[in-house]
Amino acid sequence: MTDERTRYFRRLGRLRRSARRWSVTAGGLTGAAAVLTPYAGLGLPDAAWAAGAGGAVVLAAWRWLDLRALAARPAPPPLDPAEAAARSRARLVAAVERLPVGPGVLAELRRVRARVALRGTSAAEPWTRLDRAALTFAGMTNRLTGLAEPAVLEATEADRSLRELAARVASVERALRLAPPDSRAPLAEAHRALTGQLESGVAAYERLVVAAAGYLAEHARPDGEHPAAARLTEATDLLHGVAAALAELRGIGRPLPTP
Structure with a gap:
């Protein structure tokens, strides 16, 4: 989170750049309208040039007025270094907490810091x-x-x-x-x-x-044998039975030896 002083100077810079940009635009459109407007009267294209020039002049004037009003206000005092460090730590902690392993990492860091203290x-x-x-x-x-x-x-x-x-x-x-x-x-x-x-x-x-x-x-703790062990025993007996049945079937299909 940005402090008030930083936001103030950022807004001041944006207004100054906007005022200069609209001033240049207004000057260019006004000059173009003055050169391109014929002496015989205004046509539809000439009216568009004149309207654009007038709108740019008004916007430039508004931006300069906003800039003067903001510049007249005193800038917020600089942030205390301790408070700035605390805010920076808070932002870092918030960013780490959003990670999947963030809460566990922060808890371990707190334990290590307490142990060192x-x-x-x-x-x-x-x-x-x-x-x-x-x-x-x-x-x-x-x-x-x-x-x-x-x-x-x-x-x-x-x-x-x-x-x-x-x-x-x-x-x-x-x-x-x-x-x-x-x-x-x-x-x-x-x-x-x-x-x-x-x-x-x-x-x-x-x-x-x-x-x-x-x-x-x-x-x-269950009474007697654990259910998982009982199920494993049943599965083992089943596999042994299937293996024995397959062995018997293989023996039945094999031809008898000749005497």
Whole structure:
């Protein structure tokens, strides 16, 4: 999306080029009408030349008036570099999201960026465990239906909350490194409390993933033999029977050996 300042100067340039073009056209038609119009009076072709010249003059005048009106308005202020970079990133993200593999690529880039942001802090290891568990759970969400649907909603909210908590732990830890000795004790206590909450939350999320896997295993486990295995056994027996029947038919059609 183009900013207001760029649109202003583009429109100004278009009006200037249009005014010049119509001015040249009006001058050419007016000159041609003056030369070609006979002194004895106007004929039909001469009226066409005169009408074209008059219309071109009017259009040229309108374009110059529009140009003067737009040039009299102050140009919009230049866009802030940070805002321009944000808009450029938004356009790039929107373009990537329209690709077939765009959402997956963006999700992976966000995970990598978050992992890099937490590198070197105590939140990096719990975040890695959470990310691994979340990827495992994401592969099961389409099959967690019925009674398991509330668990999917809870897991989604817990994943978002725990990632925010990991970022908070990393921020407090970085601030703790810069804090003077007399104010370090309260920050250290807050950091220990947040780290404990993060560890317990990630462990609970991992238990939820294990429980979801157990639910899918029990929900999909049939009584006795799997239907696919039973069908394969039936197909195998059928092929063996057909092969035996063909062998018998071949033996019947073969002539008996002479004594």
